[in-house]
Amino acid sequence: xxxxxxxxxLELPTGDGALSPPADASVRVLLxxxxxxxxxxxHQLVAQAQYDVVxxxxxxxxVAALAEGDFSIVLTDWDMPRMxxxxxCRHIRATSRDGYVYVVLLTAKGSQHLVAGLxxxxxxxxxxxxxxxxxxxxxxxxxxxxxxxxxLRAATQRAERLSVTDALTGAFNRRYLVEQLGQEIVRATxxxxxxxxxxxxxDHFKLVNDAHGHQAGDDVLRGFVRTLLSRLRSxxxxxxxxxxxxxxxxxxxxxxxxxxxxxxxxxxVAQAAHPTAKGPVAMTASFGVATFRADPRASDPAxxxxxxxxxxxxxxxxxxxxxxxxxxxxxxPLVP
Numbered sequence: 001x002x003x004x005x006x007x008x009x010l011e012l013p014t015g016d017g018a019l020s021p022p023a024d025a026s027v028r029v030l031l032x033x034x035x036x037x038x039x040x041x042x043h044q045l046v047a048q049a050q051y052d053v054v055x056x057x058x059x060x061x062x063v064a065a066l067a068e069g070d071f072s073i074v075l076t077d078w079d080m081p082r083m084x085x086x087x088x089c090r091h092i093r094a095t096s097r098d099g100y101v102y103v104v105l106l107t108a109k110g111s112q113h114l115v116a117g118l119x120x121x122x123x124x125x126x127x128x129x130x131x132x133x134x135x136x137x138x139x140x141x142x143x144x145x146x147x148x149x150x151x152l153r154a155a156t157q158r159a160e161r162l163s164v165t166d167a168l169t170g171a172f173n174r175r176y177l178v179e180q181l182g183q184e185i186v187r188a189t190x191x192x193x194x195x196x197x198x199x200x201x202x203d204h205f206k207l208v209n210d211a212h213g214h215q216a217g218d219d220v221l222r223g224f225v226r227t228l229l230s231r232l233r234s235x236x237x238x239x240x241x242x243x244x245x246x247x248x249x250x251x252x253x254x255x256x257x258x259x260x261x262x263x264x265x266x267x268x269v270a271q272a273a274h275p276t277a278k279g280p281v282a283m284t285a286s287f288g289v290a291t292f293r294a295d296p297r298a299s300d301p302a303x304x305x306x307x308x309x310x311x312x313x314x315x316x317x318x319x320x321x322x323x324x325x326x327x328x329x330x331x332x333p334l335v336p
Contacts, residue, residue: 026072027073027143028052028069028070029051030065030066030073030074031055032056034079034081035077038077038130039055039057041130042055045132046075046139049139051139057080058083059082059085059087062076063088072099072100072101072102072143074092076089077106077107085117085122086116086117088103090120093120099146100145103123103124104123104142105122106125106128107127108127124138126138164176168218168240169221169222170222170225171238171246173239174240174241180237181197181247181308182305185304188292193251194252194253194255194257195249195251195292196254196255197247197292197309198265199241199288200228200245200248201245201316201320202220202224203284204324205217205243205283208281213277215277216277216278216281219274220276224274224283224285225246227269227274228248228265228268233250235252236248245316248265253291254291255291255329258329265287266284266287269283270284270285286325286327287316287326287328288315288317288329288330289329290312290315290331290332291329291330293331304332311330311331316328318330
C-alpha cells in the first residue's frame with residue numbers, strides 16, 4: 001500500500017499580491033450569499049484565488065446545488081432567507097456524501113454566535129467585511145483538509161480491496177466468496193431470483209509448473225482470470241476457490257444461461273495463447289455449473305451455500321472424469 005502524502009503547505013499571502021494557484025483544481029467552491037453586491041464581490045475574490053466557484057442566493061439554493069454538483073468547500077453567509085447558514089451547516093452534516101464538505105461561515109457576528117456556528121457543523125469562519133488575504137488563507141486551509149480526507153479515503157478503499165482480493169490473480173479471495181455468496185443466496189431466496197455458479201479448474205495445471213516453472217504457472221493463472229473477467233457481465237464476479245480452481249458467480253442467471261456462458265468461457269480459454277515469462281502457453285479448463293433453487297422455507301444461507309458449491313464441484317468432477325475441457329451441469333438440492 002502506498003503511503004499517504006502529507007498535505008501541501010499553507011500558502012500565506014505576501015502583502016496584497018496574488019497567490020500561486022492551488023495544486024488541486026478539482027476542489028470546487030459553492031458560495032451562498034443573499035446580498036447581490038456581496039455575492040458578486042466575494043465570487044470575484046474566490047475566482048481570483050484560482051478556485052472554481054458557483055454562487056447562489058441562499059441556503060435552499062445551496063442545498064439544490066449540492067445535490068446536483070460536486071463541491072468540496074461551502075462558503076456561506078449566516079443570515080439568509082428561506083434557509084440560513086446554520087441550517088445549511090446542519091443539512092450538510094446530516095447528509096451522507098462521498099467526500100467531506102468543508103464549511104466556512106461568512107459573518108459579522110461576535111464570538112458567542114461563532115460557537116453556535118461551529119457547533120452546527122461549520123469548520124471555519126471569515127468575518128465581514130471580507131479581507132481578500134484572510135479569505136484566500138481560509139480557502140487554502142479548507143483545500144488542505146479536503147485533500148487529506150481524500151487521501152485517507154483512498155487509502156482506506158485500497159486496504160478494503162486488498163483484504164478481499166487474491167494477491168496473485170486479482171480475483172476475489174475465499175473470504176469474500178463466503179461472505180458475498182451468502183448474500184447472493186439470501187437475495188435470490190427473498191426475491192425468487194435465479195442464481196448460478198460455475199466452478200472452473202485449469203486442466204493439467206501441474207504439468208505447466210513442471211514444464212515451465214512456477215513463475216510461468218503464476219502467469220497462466222493471471223491470464224486465465226483476465227480471460228474470464230473480460231467476458232463476464234458487470235454484475236458477475238469471480239473468486240479464487242483454491243489453487244487453480246475459481247468460482248464464478250452469476251446472479252439473475254438460469255442454469256441454461258449459465259451453461260451458455262460457461263461454454264463461451266471454455267472456448268475463450270482454449271483458443272487463447274496465454275503469455276508467460278517462458279513464452280505463450282496454451283491451456284484448457286473444465287467447468288462445473290450449478291443453479292440454486294430458491295426455497296422460501298430455507299432459513300440457513302450457509303447450508304444453501306455449501307450445497308450449491310458442492311453441486312458445482314460434483315459437476316466439475318464429472319467434466320474432468322469425462323475427459324476435461326468441457327462443461328457439465330447440476331442443480332443444487334433444496335435445503336430442508
